[in-house]
Amino acid sequence: MKRLSEEYLKNLLKTTERGDAREESYYKHLDNLIQGYAENENIKNIDVTILPKKTEAGNPDFRIWDGKTHITGYIEAKAPSVTNLDNIENTEQLKRYISTFPNIILTNFYEFRLYRNGSEIARATIGRPFIANKLRKKPPLENIEKFKKLLEFFFSFSLPKIDSASLLAVELAKRTGFLRDEIIGIKIKEKKDKSYKQLSGFFEAFREYLIGGLTEEQFADLYAQTVTYGMFAARTRARGEFNRRSAFDYIPHTIGILRDIFRFISFEEPPKSIKIIVDDIAEVLNAAEVDKILNEYRRTGKGEDPIIHFYETFLTAYDPKIREKRGVYYTPEAVVGYITRAIHSILKTHFNLADGLASETVKLLDPAGGTLTFPAEAIRLASAEFTEKYGKGGLKSWISRHILENFYAFELMMAPYAIGHLKIGFIFEELGYKIKDKERFKLYLTRVC
DSSP states (O other): OHHHHHHHHHHHHHHHHTSOOOGGGGHHHHHHHHHHHHHHTTOOSOEEEEOOOOSTTOOOSEEEEOSSSOEEEEEEEOOTTOOOHHHHHTSHHHHHHHHHOSEEEEESSSEEEEEETTEEEEEEEOSOHHHHHTSOSOOOOOOHHHHHHHHHHHHTOOOOOBOSHHHHHHHHHHHHHHHHHHHHHHOGGGOOSHHHHHHHHHHHHIIIIIOTTOOHHHHHHHHHHHHHHHHHHHHHHOOSOOOHHHHGGGOOSSOHHHHHHHHHHHHSOOOHHHHHHHHHHHHHHHHBOHHHHHHHHHHTTSOSOHHHHHHHHHHHHHOHHHHHHHTOOOOOHHHHHHHHHHHHHHHHHTSOOTTGGGOTTOOEEETTOTTTHHHHHHHHHHHHHHHHHHOSTTHHHHIIIIIHHHEEEEESOHHHHHHHHHHHHHHHHHTTOOOOTTOOOEEEEOOOO
């Protein structure tokens, strides 16, 4: 480690002596130092990714990971001319990084500060930058053991298991806000390369088919929530290792634009800065103890379906003002079941419809659908009624001519709209029904006039 660090300081000086060095000019030296340390310590599968600086909101400068799913942490670097990291530590940008990423180093290439879960846990200065900057000499190597310990702490990080809905909501909310701000900062309509054009295409599609007059800021919020929540929904169905690429396999064929979003995120080339954040969201979900969270909902009486009810928990952490403004409060599953069964019974006893909600003369509308708690329960109940009376043979045809024709819902917010389509898609899959290309459940995005 001593030889590696001496070589590192020597290379920093060479770059400084050029006289025209920018912050990015020093990146390769830090890259080599990190890779060399990992090799010396026999740490396998280390990939150092240098991240693009596209926006003010953008990611830290380096991501250290295994190239597949596990993210060790991030490094935010400032030029060696920045001799006082205290000033950087107090900026809004760094506060945001420290609160969002649980394992991050701040450095000016000579001093290193390690933050774990929002708090500084280690600090080491391996050379005095003013000696290189002013005297144009290689600083003497110092604090090598402290520095080695700092790197040891950094590489020992593993995302802790997330075993409660509230904790998962907080971790997802932080990263969703980061993703939203990154998209806002990109100014997608001004970008010309392919990855940004595709993102701009989603913006235009949202505006044309879903919400007229949509702004880029509103789109960024809707897109970020949709990606995060779609990945959460996918994670509840996944078994084994979960990542950005595998998420697509669990998105049902409910609505074309949703599939397109996840195809873009999973298999195509989204902007690198966005891909990094989505990978981070995926790792949080991979670390989540999903079965324990599902059991938490059952145990506390919120029901069997966290895809529907978790959105309130998530929105409380992500944007409580929107939750209050839009009235995003789950209805306990027992209440949903009682009301739906009561309607089913009344249709039979008071309207002489022997099949209740399964009767093809019934039209159902939920004017404030949210995550489709009520329509989902109505579909389950009506399907059970049909199957019990007429068998499974005609179920698919009945779904096509009754559920897809006569069940409607309206919703004001894009994220619950996407969640609703995901939920109905999962129900149809459970019933053995595959949505055809030109079919869709009649959930419509509306707005207050």
